[in-house]
Amino acid sequence: QQQVKQSPQSLIVQKGGIPIINCAYENTAFDYFPWYQQFPGKGPALLIAIRPDVSEKKEGRFTISFNKSAKQFSLHIMDSQPGDSATYFCAAVVFSGGYNKLIFGAGTRLAVHP
Amino acid sequence: DVKVTQSSRYLVKRTGEKVFLECVQDMDHENMFWYRQDPGLGLRLIYFSYDVKMKEKGDIPEGYSVSREKKERFSLILESASTNQTSMYLCAIDQGGDTEAFFGQGTRLTVV
Numbered sequence: 001q002q003q004v005k006q007s008p009q010s011l012i013v014q015k016g017g018i019p020i021i022n023c024a025y026e027n028t029a030f031d032y033f034p035w036y037q038q039f040p041g042k043g044p045a046l047l048i049a050i051r052p053d054v055s056e057k058k059e060g061r062f063t064i065s066f067n068k069s070a071k072q073f074s075l076h077i078m079d080s081q082p083g084d085s086a087t088y089f090c091a092a093v094v095f096s097g098g099y100n101k102l103i104f105g106a107g108t109r110l111a112v113h114p
Numbered sequence: 115d116v117k118v119t120q121s122s123r124y125l126v127k128r129t130g131e132k133v134f135l136e137c138v139q140d141m142d143h144e145n146m147f148w149y150r151q152d153p154g155l156g157l158r159l160i161y162f163s164y165d166v167k168m169k170e171k172g173d174i175p176e177g178y179s180v181s182r183e184k185k186e187r188f189s190l191i192l193e194s195a196s197t198n199q200t201s202m203y204l205c206a207i208d209q210g211g212d213t214e215a216f217f218g219q220g221t222r223l224t225v226v
Contacts, residue, residue, distance in 0.1 A: 004156075006156070009154065031212070032212045034214075034215075036217075039220070041219070041220075042219055042220075043118070043204055043206075043217030043218050043219050044157070044217050044219050045216075045217065046214045046215065049212065052213065069200070079176050089156055089157065093212075095210070095211060095212075099144070099145045099162065099164045099208075099210045100145070100210055100211070100213075100215070101206060102157075102159070102215060104148075104149075104156040104157040104158075106154055106155055107153075107154075107156050108154040
């Protein structure tokens with residue numbers, strides 16, 4: 001049973017396009033929503049994150065939109081580049097004492113063609 | 115630069131073997147995690163540790179155990195490897211709260 005549902009599974013866009021990756025969750029106890037980017041042969045690395053009291057966050061070409069009432073959030077990549085080709089994971093975090101529990105989505109493999 | 119180092123990039127083991135995956139961090143972080151990554155399933159938590167000698171089960175602990183004798187080192191143990199444990203294994207560290215989780219480069223384990 002997946003607590004964080006991510007779609008699409010894969011995505012192909014042309015350079016300059018705006019890929020959008022969507023995630024949905026059920027558990028209202030989640031405190032924090034990070035996105036991780038993973039290149040082949042590497043571990044995931046934090047890309048951008050948002051708290052549930054904020055509706056949008058931008059960092060460079062990456063934007064998270066967050067809809068608390070719908071329990072959905074999404075990643076937009078503006079002016080996508082071939083170097084953005086990677087697997088993207090959304091996650092939801094429950095703070096539990098001094099440690100976090102991260103629940104990851106299934107991942108989206110993005111290919112940006114030149 | 116944060117370093118989370120996993121001892122092997124690739125491993126091939128036989129069914130029934132005891133397998134040790136090692137993870138070492140240089141950040142003095144309290145929390146260490148083991149995940150497995152499978153296509154279409156994302157990352158799933160196997161075990162985590164929030165202090166030396168402390169461990170907690172994650173979502174899929176069956177067939178695995180862990181050991182944390184020193185703060186910087188967290189080991190994942192497959193007591194008797196099976197083919198359904200063929201996967202990518204990722205170690206991660208964090209400090210709790212809204213802090214970043216740092217991942218190792220992963221160990222791709224094949225059990226034949």
